[in-house]
Amino acid sequence: MPLIPEKDLSSTILELDAAEVKAELISKYPTKVARKRAKQIVVNEVGPDSCVPEIQSNVRTIPGIISQRGCTYAGCKGVVLGPTRDIVNITHGPIGCGFYSWLTRRNQTRATGPEDHNFMTYCFSTDMQDEQIIFGGEKKLRQAVQEAYDLFKPKAISIFSTCPVGLIGDDVHAVAREMKEKLGVNVFAFSCEGYKGVSQSAGHHIANNGIFTHVVGLDDTVKEGKFKINLLGEYNIGGDAFEIERLFEDIGVTLISTFSGNSSYDHFANSHTADLNLIMCHRSINYVAEMMETKFGIPWIKVNFIGAEATAKSLRKIADYFADPELTERVEALIAREMPAVEAVRDEVKPRCDGKTAMLFVGGSRAHHYQDIFREIGMETIAASDADIIFEQALESIQP
Numbered sequence: 001m002p003l004i005p006e007k008d009l010s011s012t013i014l015e016l017d018a019a020e021v022k023a024e025l026i027s028k029y030p031t032k033v034a035r036k037r038a039k040q041i042v043v044n045e046v047g048p049d050s051c052v053p054e055i056q057s058n059v060r061t062i063p064g065i066i067s068q069r070g071c072t073y074a075g076c077k078g079v080v081l082g083p084t085r086d087i088v089n090i091t092h093g094p095i096g097c098g099f100y101s102w103l104t105r106r107n108q109t110r111a112t113g114p115e116d117h118n119f120m121t122y123c124f125s126t127d128m129q130d131e132q133i134i135f136g137g138e139k140k141l142r143q144a145v146q147e148a149y150d151l152f153k154p155k156a157i158s159i160f161s162t163c164p165v166g167l168i169g170d171d172v173h174a175v176a177r178e179m180k181e182k183l184g185v186n187v188f189a190f191s192c193e194g195y196k197g198v199s200q201s202a203g204h205h206i207a208n209n210g211i212f213t214h215v216v217g218l219d220d221t222v223k224e225g226k227f228k229i230n231l232l233g234e235y236n237i238g239g240d241a242f243e244i245e246r247l248f249e250d251i252g253v254t255l256i257s258t259f260s261g262n263s264s265y266d267h268f269a270n271s272h273t274a275d276l277n278l279i280m281c282h283r284s285i286n287y288v289a290e291m292m293e294t295k296f297g298i299p300w301i302k303v304n305f306i307g308a309e310a311t312a313k314s315l316r317k318i319a320d321y322f323a324d325p326e327l328t329e330r331v332e333a334l335i336a337r338e339m340p341a342v343e344a345v346r347d348e349v350k351p352r353c354d355g356k357t358a359m360l361f362v363g364g365s366r367a368h369h370y371q372d373i374f375r376e377i378g379m380e381t382i383a384a385s386d387a388d389i390i391f392e393q394a395l396e397s398i399q400p
């Protein structure tokens with residue numbers, strides 16, 4: 001039987017003393033951590049001077065404290081390299097770091113056959129212990145790379161540094177170079193220690209720069225296709241990239257590589273042969289498009305495949321770029337074929353959603369992409385932001 005009958009639940013919550021709840025939450029932490037956490041939980045009351053409480057946000061990741069934002073290591077290993085299926089990603093660190101970034105983003109992938117490996121469901125780690133923290137972990141890392149190679153024979157192995165690795169100073173890049181020479185496969189490392197940036201965002205940059213330096217441009221094979229593209233900043237969370245790929249196939253556009261949803265090592269290596277880069281997530285990857293334009297002369301445009309209207313607009317943008325009447329015709333035919341089903345669902349849900357409000361709790365540029373979808377069904381977004389900032393906006397928007 002529940003302690004509080006359901007009918008009394010809402011009034012009981014209202015009667016709770018917010019300051020007491022905050023004190024209770026903070027009491028679970030050690031003193032030093034509690035001091036920091038206290039600034040990040042505020043009681044939503046207007047002060048005597050009509051000031052709203054200011055919540056602390058946008059501060060550096062504190063190693064060991066899991067927050068709504070990932071650490072730099074999580075951004076590098078989990079977000080960008082996580083959706084790539086056939087690179088063995090070894091976390092050099094305590095097992096907790098590996099577990100923390102293990103498929104937490106629901107990325108999906110589709111291997112094309114038995115030769116196309118999928119290591120995404122594995123969690124490779126050196127499982128650092130006290131001994132490695134004191135005497136160094138390079139020996140154990142070498143063993144881990146060797147063991148991964150012996151067991152899986154991958155095309156490439158990458159190594160991710162965690163906080164302890166940065167603190168004790170293991171040279172992961174030297175180990176990578178040595179093992180690359182020894183094994184004859186591409187082995188590369190990332191200095192993506194969790195404490196390295198304000199948030200996981202620094203990890204995206206480290207990952208993208210590493211892939212650009214160590215992989216992009218290694219395979220010059222020119223694939224067939226009149227319109228060859230890369231899609232940057234689409235991570236196939238829940239399988240959305242599969243749907244986008246279906247549309248490209250339908251209109252006769254060849255997808256060389258996605259960074260990094262449903263991707264493989266070979267896709268990255270061949271990505272410099274594309275005619276055009278499409279940028280989906282502006283936050284995590286736009287500078288990669290600029291680097292590819294500078295080095296390989298590939299132009300880029302921004303797209304948005306979140307929502308049917310935005311998708312139609314983006315497909316027309318691609319057709320406009322290539323200025324090919326046949327491609328334009330195929331795009332228009334696809335839109336005409338697919339839209340009626342979308343409109344039927346929209347007409348059904350709109351009367352129920354009209355005039356309602358939404359608060360978005362998503363990452364990066366999705367915060368503004370999703371607002372369009374809510375607008376289409378008559379809803380107003382009152383706050384939209386990344387994990388930390390949203391609390392401030394939400395507080396302001398509901399202040400009496």
Ligand code: SF4
Nearest residue numbers: 064071073097163194
């Ligand atoms: S890298 Fe650092 S901040 Fe990230 S999970 Fe590991 S210990 Fe925590």
